[in-house]
Amino acid sequence: MSKSRLVVGLIINPFAGLGGAVALKGSDGKETRERAFALGAEPRAQQRVQQALTLLKPYAEQIQFVTCAGAMGADTLTQLGFDFSIAYTPNGDESSAEDTQQAVDALQRQAIDLLLFAGGDGTARDVFKAIDEQQLVLGIPAGVKIHSGVYAVSPKAAGRVVERIINGQLSSLKHADVMDIDEELFRRGKVKARRFGEMLIPAELEYVQAVKMGGVESDELVLADIAAEIIERTDDHYLVMGSGSTVAAIMEDMGLDNTLLGVDWVHNETVLANDLTENELFEKVSAQAPGTIKLVITVIGGQGHILGRGNQQLSARILRHIGRENIWLVATKAKLEALKGRPLLIDSGDEQLDQEWSGLIAVITGYHDEVLVRLQSID
Helix, strand or coil: CCCCCEEEEEEECCCCCCCCCCCCCCCCCHHHHHHHHHCCCCCCHHHHHHHHHHCCHHHHHHEEEEEECHHHCHHHHHHHCCCEEEEECCCCCCCCHHHHHHHHHHHHCCCCCEEEEEECHHHHHHHHHHCCCCCEEEEEECCCCCCCCCECCCHHHHHHHHHHHHCCCCEEEEEEEEEEECHHHHHCCCCCEEEEEEEEEEECCCCCHHHHHCHHHHHHHHHHHHHHHHHHHCCCCEEEECCCHHHHHHHHHHCCCCCCCCCEEEECCEEEECCCCHHHHHHHHHCCCCCCEEEEEECCCCCCEEECCCCCCCCHHHHHHHCHHHEEEECCHHHHHCCCCCCEEECCCCHHHHHHHCEEEEEEEECCEEEEEEEEECC
């Protein structure tokens, strides 16, 4: 699948919100849905999704949807005229919670950049049960109960968030709570909410004051925040520390000697080797199991390259062994803003890898602070 387009997964719970208009306080369960239909309820989830996606019609050439058959997605996308592929077909005439979970698995196997799902808190719980920890999601509110923080404030707001991503605007990331209440107790006038976990969502961009201030002092504070985040994340990982001043600042905070224009090998806050060649680095990397290594690299200011400029030691075979999911990309928001919406660039020397790795990528911009930026191969 081409990564020159934003790949968006779409799952619709067609029964979401069904019980709201008929005062059933929810739509969880087949029995509740049957009661809702008997009382004259009409499905509205697809209408809510149309409100969100209509805003994206001017960008149709820039989006590839991956969805489910029928009312779980394909019907709505057909009505709106979007290109899409089907990755999952429900098991029966009526979709279930199990269908949602299986659909999440199927869509994630298609390397989606963002999973949009329409429903309420019950749908969010179903998505959470199957979602990968680092998969970006966003809920389109269509249910009766919307306590979870993973939903946009309105369907149109969800569309606006996707629009921002397409236009290359910085989108902050945050982990938001998945909440739900006991519907039976709620029907009896008692609210008992429970937190089930967190999912990763795009959020409104909020600048920390240090970045807004500009100047040497604020840059130092931001770099210290980025260093604190990397240090906190590091467990028993082996670290491949790339070149550049941002990575150098992290090494300085660790109290380690750094090769400014080279690549260093670090473990347990100890430098095991400085200024490695490609062969030397490959020997060390290939001796470790996948997932035990993290690659810390930064963005070349003004250009936007993250690979292929000043760090050619990071060859395609090394990158494949480490894996895209094990990159810790670091940069200040000021450096990213200077790109004026242009994508980050990858030029590893392997066109297939460059295409495979293109797409949205998280950039660590401070302590517990990340933004979402597009990574693109060089044609």
